[in-house]
Amino acid sequence: MRxxxxxxxxxxxxxxxxxxxxxxxxxxxxxxxxxxxxxALLVALVGLAVGLAAWIGNFGVYLTQPxxxxxxxxxxxxxxxxxxxxxxxxxxxxxxxxxxxxxxxxQGGGLLATGPIxxxxxxxxxxxxxLLGWFIVGSVVHIAARAFGGSAAYQQTMACTALAxxxxxxxxxxxxxxxxxxxxxxxxxxxxYVAVRESHQLPAWPxxxxxxxxxxxxxLLAAIFSCGLLFLLVSVV
Amino acid sequence: xxxxxxxxxxxxxxxxxGLREAPDGVRRGFLLILLVGLLVGAVQGFNTMxxxxxxxxxxQNWRRELDSQVSQFVLTSNSPATAxxxxxxxxxxxPFFTMLEELLSLPTPLPRPASLLFQLLATTxxxxxxxxxxxxxxxxxxxxxxxxxxGQGTIQQMVALGSLSVAPHALDALAVVPxxxxxxxxxxxxxxxxxxxxxxxxxxxxxxxxxxMAVLFIPLLLIVAGLxxxxxxxxxxxAAVGG
Numbered sequence: 250m251r252x253x254x255x256x257x258x259x260x261x262x263x264x265x266x267x268x269x270x271x272x273x274x275x276x277x278x279x280x281x282x283x284x285x286x287x288x289a290l291l292v293a294l295v296g297l298a299v300g301l302a303a304w305i306g307n308f309g310v311y312l313t314q315p316x317x318x319x320x321x322x323x324x325x326x327x328x329x330x331x332x333x334x335x336x337x338x339x340x341x342x343x344x345x346x347x348x349x350x351x352x353x354x355x356q357g358g359g360l361l362a363t364g365p366i367x368x369x370x371x372x373x374x375x376x377x378x379x380l381l382g383w384f385i386v387g388s389v390v391h392i393a394a395r396a397f398g399g400s401a402a403y404q405q406t407m408a409c410t411a412l413a414x415x416x417x418x419x420x421x422x423x424x425x426x427x428x429x430x431x432x433x434x435x436x437x438x439x440x441x442y443v444a445v446r447e448s449h450q451l452p453a454w455p456x457x458x459x460x461x462x463x464x465x466x467x468x469l470l471a472a473i474f475s476c477g478l479l480f481l482l483v484s485v486v
Numbered sequence: 487x488x489x490x491x492x493x494x495x496x497x498x499x500x501x502x503x504g505l506r507e508a509p510d511g512v513r514r515g516f517l518l519i520l521l522v523g524l525l526v527g528a529v530q531g532f533n534t535m536x537x538x539x540x541x542x543x544x545x546q547n548w549r550r551e552l553d554s555q556v557s558q559f560v561l562t563s564n565s566p567a568t569a570x571x572x573x574x575x576x577x578x579x580x581p582f583f584t585m586l587e588e589l590l591s592l593p594t595p596l597p598r599p600a601s602l603l604f605q606l607l608a609t610t611x612x613x614x615x616x617x618x619x620x621x622x623x624x625x626x627x628x629x630x631x632x633x634x635x636x637g638q639g640t641i642q643q644m645v646a647l648g649s650l651s652v653a654p655h656a657l658d659a660l661a662v663v664p665x666x667x668x669x670x671x672x673x674x675x676x677x678x679x680x681x682x683x684x685x686x687x688x689x690x691x692x693x694x695x696x697x698x699m700a701v702l703f704i705p706l707l708l709i710v711a712g713l714x715x716x717x718x719x720x721x722x723x724x725a726a727v728g729g
Contacts (some may be wrong), residue, residue: 269512270642313601315592323592327585333578397681419615427608432619439626439641453633483726 260291262482267415267440274326275447278408287402288411292383295414301423307371309426310362317361322450324360325352383411386463390445394459399449409444438464491516493682494653502650502688506643515649519621522656529659531609536603541590545583552579560719570670587662590681624648628686631699647685651678 266274278284328334328348338345343363362368375447382409391399391406400410416436438460445456493501505511538544556575560568594601625648629641639647654677660670679701687697 268647269510269516272642302492309604312596313594313598313604315589315594319592320589323588324585327581327588331578332581332582333574362612419618422611424613425607425611429608429612431612431615432622435619435626436539437620439622442641457644460624461529477720483722 258285260294263287263412264291264295264415264418268354268414268418268436268442269415271406272443272447275409275412278470279401279405279413279448281408283475284408288408289380289383292414293410295417296376296379297426299374299420299423300372301415302421303375304365304372306369306423306426306428307362307368308365311364313426314361320361322351379417381413383407383414384412385415386441389463390441390459393462394445394451394456396450397432397451397455399445399451399459401448401450401453405448406444409448411442413444418439487514487517487521489694490514491521491656493520494713495677496649497681497684498682499688502647502685505541505646505650506689508646511646512642514618515646516618519649519652520614520619522652523617524610524692525656526617526658527610527613528606529662531606533662535606538605539602541587544590548586549579549583554595560604570585579602587716600613608631619644621648621652623680624651627704628682628697628701629690631691631703632686635690635692635696635700637686637692637696639689643689644686647689648682650685651682654681656680694727 263330265280266277280287307440309409310416326455334348338348387410388403389445390410391401391403392405394401399406414437416433416439419433419436420430442456442460444449445459446453449456449459490501490505492498505514508514518561537547541708543713552575556572560572622645628648629637629639629644632639632644654674656669657674657677661667663670682707683694683698683701686700690697690700692700
């Protein structure tokens with residue numbers, strides 16, 4: 250029991266080190282023989298804690314919202330009473346049909362929070378998605394860092410990048426219903442940068458590009474896709 | 487913490503140099519953001535709670551806001567299109583606000599004060615994160631350019647010192663003051679920018695001119711790129727409509 254509490258304390262201190270970009274925490278992870286396993290456990294536990302916090306917050310929101318059917322009926326009656334809607338339906342009857350279809354959606358058409366049972370799956374999937382994200386980001390960063398002259402083993406990169414999940418401790422704020430999460434992505438990227446610097450002992454610029462390469466390529470692909478879509482739309486018009 | 491807060495507001499160089507060398511600089515910087523964010527969030531949360539205490543008061547505020555927007559819209563243009571839009575808004579606003587009041591009055595499992603309390607807490611705890619997010623983006627962008635200019639600071643030093651730029655945003659708590667609120671927010675923003683420039687200069691051992699360039703370069707680049715994209719989009723749309 251004491252050993253378990255000790256490991257949990259160590260994990261919490263490491264996560265906090267990741268959150269505060271403490272280079273010492275990253276060095277400890279890099280040099281620890283059990284760094285990879287400990288990193289995986291850390292990512293899964295942070296994911297689980299955030300999922301649980303989000304579920305509790307969502308339950309709070311659910312308890313302060315009206316019944317979905319009552320909400321839908323009131324909204325339907327209110328919109329149908331609007332002169333603008335009546336004029337539009339008179340001009341375009343298809344609009345009325347589309348409106349009826351939209352209002353036949355369950356759960357207020359996604360406008361209201363889902364119930365505690367329906368959102369329970371999110372708690373179970375949160376650590377799985379967190380681990381998946383860690384594997385993908387860690388692997389891409391490792392390949393890029395090695396290409397830029399880094400020398401760390403795969404396990405060392407993964408052990409250090411796991412600390413970036415410490416940034417997600419900020420998302421625990423979701424335990425408060427209606428709270429908005431921010432800063433986790435940018436802080437996670439900064440922590441990943443420190444992880445690459447400490448694990449691969451790379452200078453600032455190669456470390457920067459090792460972290461920025463993946464997001465830059467994704468942004469580039471998104472920009473090309475958006476431009477292609479825009480040209481398609483313009484040509485159709 | 488109060489010493490650090492005062493030091494940030496008065497651009498105290500010695501305090502900033504001390505923070506740069508402190509091994510727990512990031513922790514102290516984040517604590518400052520937490521302090522300022524909680525203060526501003528709590529004030530704004532209470533203000534929102536008072537304004538939305540009852541469904542009638544919530545809708546009354548929205549009605550007042552819409553009326554003010556419509557008046558400004560009418561003042562800026564007197565074209566037939568403006569008259570049409572104003573007529574549609576006036577025809578629909580009362581049924582729309584009645585619907586909103588009915589939606590807000592629907593019974594909920596927990597009483598309305600619970601929802602108001604949750605929203606007060608949410609505004610209070612979300613504000614530090616929104617400040618942190620803005621500061622991290624600004625500090626990371628400034629760090630990248632400062633390194634190009636020969637700066638030698640680490641990202642930890644930049645984040646720790648950049649956190650000081652949030653201190654003037656304590657003035658955002660006065661944003662709830664009628665008429666003067668916007669002025670306080672603007673002063674806080676400009677003061678924060680000055681603190682960030684000084685912080686960048688100290689974190690990277692750069693002169694103030696280079697530090698200012700480091701802080702402003704990426705935002706200016708983004709503004710120029712945004713304007714260019716907008717012009718391109720407009721040109722494309724005009725070409726498509728014309729051709």
